[in-house]
Amino acid sequence: MAAHCESGTLTSLLNYAGLEISEPLVFGISSGIFFGYFHKTKAFSFPTFIVRNKPGQMRKNIEKRLGVKFSTYTFNSPDKGMAKLDEIIPQNIPTACQVDFFYLDYVPSWERVHINAHFMTVIGKEGNNYVISDAYFPTIMQLDTGSLEKGRFAGGNMSPKGFMFHCKTIPQTIDFESAIKKGIKKACFNMLSIPIPFLGVKGIRMFAKKVVEWPEFARDTEHLSHEIMKINILLEDQGTGGAGFRFIYATFLQQAAEIIHKPQLKDLSQQLMIIGDGWREISLFAARIGKNRDLGQEKLRQLGDMIHDRADVEEDFFKNLSKAIN
Amino acid sequence: MKEKDGFIDYPDQQIILYVEKEDGQYGPIQTGSYLSANFMNDFLHKRKNLEAGLRGQLIAGKISPVRFYMVMEDLTLQELSARSGIRQSRIKKHLDPVSFGKVTADELNHYASVFNIPAANLLQVTLIFTNDEFQSNVILENKAKNISVTQSATQNPYVVLTKIEERK
Numbered sequence: 001m002a003a004h005c006e007s008g009t010l011t012s013l014l015n016y017a018g019l020e021i022s023e024p025l026v027f028g029i030s031s032g033i034f035f036g037y038f039h040k041t042k043a044f045s046f047p048t049f050i051v052r053n054k055p056g057q058m059r060k061n062i063e064k065r066l067g068v069k070f071s072t073y074t075f076n077s078p079d080k081g082m083a084k085l086d087e088i089i090p091q092n093i094p095t096a097c098q099v100d101f102f103y104l105d106y107v108p109s110w111e112r113v114h115i116n117a118h119f120m121t122v123i124g125k126e127g128n129n130y131v132i133s134d135a136y137f138p139t140i141m142q143l144d145t146g147s148l149e150k151g152r153f154a155g156g157n158m159s160p161k162g163f164m165f166h167c168k169t170i171p172q173t174i175d176f177e178s179a180i181k182k183g184i185k186k187a188c189f190n191m192l193s194i195p196i197p198f199l200g201v202k203g204i205r206m207f208a209k210k211v212v213e214w215p216e217f218a219r220d221t222e223h224l225s226h227e228i229m230k231i232n233i234l235l236e237d238q239g240t241g242g243a244g245f246r247f248i249y250a251t252f253l254q255q256a257a258e259i260i261h262k263p264q265l266k267d268l269s270q271q272l273m274i275i276g277d278g279w280r281e282i283s284l285f286a287a288r289i290g291k292n293r294d295l296g297q298e299k300l301r302q303l304g305d306m307i308h309d310r311a312d313v314e315e316d317f318f319k320n321l322s323k324a325i326n
Numbered sequence: 327m328k329e330k331d332g333f334i335d336y337p338d339q340q341i342i343l344y345v346e347k348e349d350g351q352y353g354p355i356q357t358g359s360y361l362s363a364n365f366m367n368d369f370l371h372k373r374k375n376l377e378a379g380l381r382g383q384l385i386a387g388k389i390s391p392v393r394f395y396m397v398m399e400d401l402t403l404q405e406l407s408a409r410s411g412i413r414q415s416r417i418k419k420h421l422d423p424v425s426f427g428k429v430t431a432d433e434l435n436h437y438a439s440v441f442n443i444p445a446a447n448l449l450q451v452t453l454i455f456t457n458d459e460f461q462s463n464v465i466l467e468n469k470a471k472n473i474s475v476t477q478s479a480t481q482n483p484y485v486v487l488t489k490i491e492e493r494k
Contacts, residue, residue, distance in 0.1 A: 247344035251352035
């Protein structure tokens with residue numbers, strides 16, 4: 001198992017190829033930590049937020065910063081995409097596939113949602129079933145050909161187009177110090193300096209301000225309750241390692257402090273762990289008011305205030321992190 | 327977060343949580359989902375209510391089958407269009423129960439593929455009598471104790487094989 005599907009898949013592929021690296025290091029070097037709030041988009045039926053960078057970006061950043069090479073493939077034809085996978089798997093090359101989570105039959109039906117950005121690793125084939133290592137499941141799973149094909153070739157927003165990749169080469173030497181610094185700098189830029197009002201710390205503030213408007217989008221109280229409780233799912237359950245990736249990033253900073261001999265990063269990792277505890281309080285608060293259908297304006301304002309408080313502390317945190325690394 | 331505060335006993339949904347261990351090092355633990363452990367019944371209750379409400383509207387002719395599955399699967403018009411390859415203007419018509427009559431068999435198959443159901447289920451509602459009431463087979467957890475209903479594809483793209491059998 002791993003905390004997150006993309007960082008977990010990358011970590012296991014790198015480990016299999018001989019590079020010893022932890023999931024927090026992969027997450028941190030690839031500048032995984034992020035925040036974005038989407039109040040009205042055509043792709044989502046309800047306001048939502050993200051707590052990580054764009055799907056696929058972790059792999060690209062890891063390639064760039066560690067010098068690792070991956071072989072990547074996309075396909076217009078499902079037949080060609082499945083045939084290529086069938087050609088690679090017998091060579092004992094674990095291959096990561098991007099899929100729509102909804103079509104994975106081994107996922108309990110109540111957990112299935114249409115998200116085109118799930119990553120899992122195909123490690124074998126037995127008859128008509130593929131053998132799957134999925135970061136969100138503690139045991140090896142099986143998936144029939146039809147379901148895998150549907151998942152790999154689902155249309156819509158961020159359509160996977162059969163995307164798959166596997167490790168090609170690992171360099172002899174890796175400059176971890178440079179990779180860690182670049183990863184942190186980019187994360188600080190993403191959280192503090194993107195000039196778009198719904199991204200980074202500005203996005204957290206927009207979330208805090210707009211959450212009181214959520215009842216306008218809901219069909220009824222049960223729908224609003226469901227969406228408010230999804231705040232907990234997005235921060236805790238949907239593969240974040242807890243507190244919307246803040247705990248795994250704190251772990252990255254602790255490991256990075258040792259590797260690049262910067263004790264300030266250890267202090268900052270402790271600060272981020274405490275910031276993460278605050279995000280967790282938001283998760284629990286959202287779950288509680290959702291369960292109790294206690295969703296009046298006063299409670300939503302209280303929720304907004306708690307979120308706004310995270311924006312303030314994260315702005316200070318990332319400014320200090322940026323100074324520490326420069 | 328301290329390790330002792332992170333552990334949740336819920337084997338049905340395991341997650342990885344990063345915590346502070348006793349020696350001050352941060353690292354992963356495998357634990358249960360807090361939300362599932364404490365609020366699963368509420369989550370399923372809301373899902374069943376949503377399905378029952380939509381089914382009532384479907385049977386009363388107030389919404390079309392496309393609208394039913396679109397809401398159940400939380401898809402927007404744009405997403406459904408991009409996934410099915412059917413124009414948004416055409417889907418809008420199919421959301422209306424009367425205009426749904428103009429849907430073609432080919433379009434039914436496109437919708438069914440996105441919704442991951444047999445096309446035939448866009449034209450019928452199957453209920454299973456369990457726990458003293460009829461419940462929809464859209465919610466897979468609604469399994470009757472002594473009856474099993476399975477549907478599988480056939481070589482004919484428009485025909486689904488539905489098997490109803492006694493559980494032994």
